[in-house]
Amino acid sequence: MLKLKRPVVARIATITDWPLILIDLITEEGIVGRSYLEPYTIKAMRYLIPALQDFGAMLKGRRVAPVELYDLARKSLHFVGYQGLSMIAVSGLDMAAWDALAKAGGVPLCVLLGGSVGPVKAYNSNGLWLQAPDVVAADAIALREEGGFTALKLRLGRDRASDDLATIHAIRAVVGDDMELMADFNQGLNLGEALQRCHMIDDEGLAWVEEPIVYDNLDGYAQLTAELKTPIQIGENFYGPRDLHTALQRKACDLVMPDFMRIGGVTGWLRASAIAGAGGVPMSTHLYPEVAAHVMRVTETAHWLEWQDWADPVLQKPYEIRDGLLHIPDVPGVGLEWNEEAVAASQANL
Incomplete structure (x- = not known):
């Protein structure tokens, strides 16, 4: 949970604290695909994190093929619907998978x-x-x-x-x-x-x-x-x-x-x-x-x-x-690396 430098003051909400879910997709070769989600409210984190953990267990041992993982993750949540929190969880997985694939290829994602x-x-x-x-x-x-x-x-x-x-x-x-x-x-x-x-x-x-x-x-x-x-x-x-x-x-x-x-x-x-x-x-x-x-x-x-x-x-x-x-930095993947000290401090705010 991060404090916003300029709090959101909109017609429908005022937001001072910004929740982040940091996602690490770890391959058997040791490559780490990274992404994050910004679900607006801390309550949404309580549903999204278990869904992401379920994806990790379900997809263990599978090849990092983002389109296939996207389809498998979506279909696993078919009975609760493809929209809402289901799609948000799938999106977090997908972004991490693409980052991992680009890192494995040694090229920036755009390349x-x-x-x-x-x-x-x-x-x-x-x-x-x-x-x-x-x-x-x-x-x-x-x-x-x-x-x-x-x-x-x-x-x-x-x-x-x-x-x-x-x-x-x-x-x-x-x-x-x-x-x-x-x-x-x-x-x-x-x-x-x-x-x-x-x-x-x-x-x-x-x-x-x-x-x-x-x-x-x-x-x-x-x-x-x-x-x-x-x-x-x-x-x-x-x-x-x-x-x-x-x-x-x-x-x-x-x-x-x-x-x-x-x-x-x-x-x-x-x-x-x-x-x-x-x-x-x-x-x-x-x-x-x-x-x-x-x-x-x-x-x-x-x-x-x-x-x-x-x-x-x-x-x-x-x-x-x-x-x-x-x-865009000329580095493999998206270019996301976590500042672990800042992450630890932000977790203390939860």
Whole structure:
């Protein structure tokens, strides 16, 4: 459990402590594939950790073939459903398996997938929560300077719509018109509120409006997508590639941004990115910036990587951000190594 440097203050929740599940997949040859999960609440850890331990027992002695392990793990949970916590557990296993396979091959994950090591454009999503406009404006300057960012994400959904608008204007006043601004309502509005508020900000030059209403209201999203000039962004709650396909069939968004613990890890992402690519739909990432950087190097419609440094305290060598670009280290696998002292300290907080 980690303390967030900038607590999450969103319409639907305030989060000060960030749970992490660290996963080590150990092969008979001694290679360790690593990944982590960020399940939002400590209670979710109580269900996910036993599921991961069950996978370890079930898959012992099997070859590290991520696609096969993905299918076996999913089918083992068929009777409790493929979505929700089942998919999150499978995703954690999958990311660790791909890391192990790339390490066994002695190449970075992006190279194993057919790409090359290089930078990925990123926006800073570490702050700009629901605080007063002057506080958020000062935060915007700090966030820009953390890595020479050219894009930032702010959160909307204050009690008064006019305060949201004032916050956008306050940020623009300090960072200028060249800064890309993404806006996220964190599913905090009903459809009536979303229609009013999204139309109100439709001329503010935002890169996108993200999840104004509850994630599974695809009819509402289709209406918003049809009515607004600003692109609608959804996808962090797609549980598997079929959810992405359904959303695109329903014309429920202009942009997609799957989350790795819900889309199905690397395997789920690759399948989802093929669907987005066929439709020409720009695809961004949600959380998990390390594995995200690797798959973005092989994603046909790669758009923006969401940069959040929330896992950095437990990493030996966090990824480097420079000039608004996340730089992939030229090392085998994903490049995750645990800072064991920090891990021990974080466990004391549980």
